[in-house]
Amino acid sequence: SQQGEEDPQALSIQEGENATMNCSYKTSINNLQWYRQNSGRGLVHLILIRSNEREKHSGRLRVTLDTSKKSSSLLITASRAADTASYFCATDNFGNEKLTFGTGTRLTIIP
Amino acid sequence: DGGITQSPKYLFRKEGQNVTLSCEQNLNHDAMYWYRQDPGQGLRLIYYSQIVNDFQKGDIAEGYSVSREKKESFPLTVTSAQKNPTAFYLCASSIVQGTSYEQYFGPGTRLTVT
Numbered sequence: 174s175q176q177g178e179e180d181p182q183a184l185s186i187q188e189g190e191n192a193t194m195n196c197s198y199k200t201s202i203n204n205l206q207w208y209r210q211n212s213g214r215g216l217v218h219l220i221l222i223r224s225n226e227r228e229k230h231s232g233r234l235r236v237t238l239d240t241s242k243k244s245s246s247l248l249i250t251a252s253r254a255a256d257t258a259s260y261f262c263a264t265d266n267f268g269n270e271k272l273t274f275g276t277g278t279r280l281t282i283i284p
Numbered sequence: 285d286g287g288i289t290q291s292p293k294y295l296f297r298k299e300g301q302n303v304t305l306s307c308e309q310n311l312n313h314d315a316m317y318w319y320r321q322d323p324g325q326g327l328r329l330i331y332y333s334q335i336v337n338d339f340q341k342g343d344i345a346e347g348y349s350v351s352r353e354k355k356e357s358f359p360l361t362v363t364s365a366q367k368n369p370t371a372f373y374l375c376a377s378s379i380v381q382g383t384s385y386e387q388y389f390g391p392g393t394r395l396t397v398t
Contacts, residue, residue: 218388
């Protein structure tokens with residue numbers, strides 16, 4: 174079952190602009206992670222935020238988590254052509270190693 | 285060079301044939317996973333294994349089988365009972381660090397059944 178849903182499904186922006194994508198989930202979580210997938214490739218882990226954290230930064234990435242709204246956002250600042258990819262959120266529950274992935278946002282950076 | 289390898293990258297089979305997808309990791313991870321991805325969709329969990337000689341069904345296990353005889357290997361067999369086997373298959377592994385479950389993915393195998 175798909176726990177998370179990303180919004181929007183697709184996003185196109187000009188290079189240099191910021192990109193924001195959102196993830197909503199249904200049940201209580203332990204951690205929320207964001208992954209990137211280049212076309213036809215495996216997923217690459219970007220960042221993990223714990224349920225007791227509200228914001229986390231990693232380079233040009235900023236992730237927020239609002240457990241009261243069961244939602245998270247991923248902000249990519251100063252986008253580059255190489256950021257073109259699909260982005261997925263994934264959640265896990267306490268004591269369970271399984272991840273449940275969302276449906277993904279397809280991001281296109283226009284040079 | 286540490287990581288997860290999947291072979292082959294592309295696989296073609298005739299309907300009615302079983303096919304086995306390979307997944308090997310040298311990360312010394314305890315847990316391994318198989319996912320299926322259909323075009324424009326997220327990942328759906330097929331099977332996972334937390335320890336050698338043990339595995340559990342995921343959300344869409346019907347028509348698939350796995351084995352975990354060695355820590356580094358977790359092959360997936362797509363049987364003829366799988367009604368719609370054409371898809372992109374991804375293998376992943378993870379090590380539990382405290383309560384974090386970051387997964388490392390292989391490059392995937394694209395299976396086409398005609």
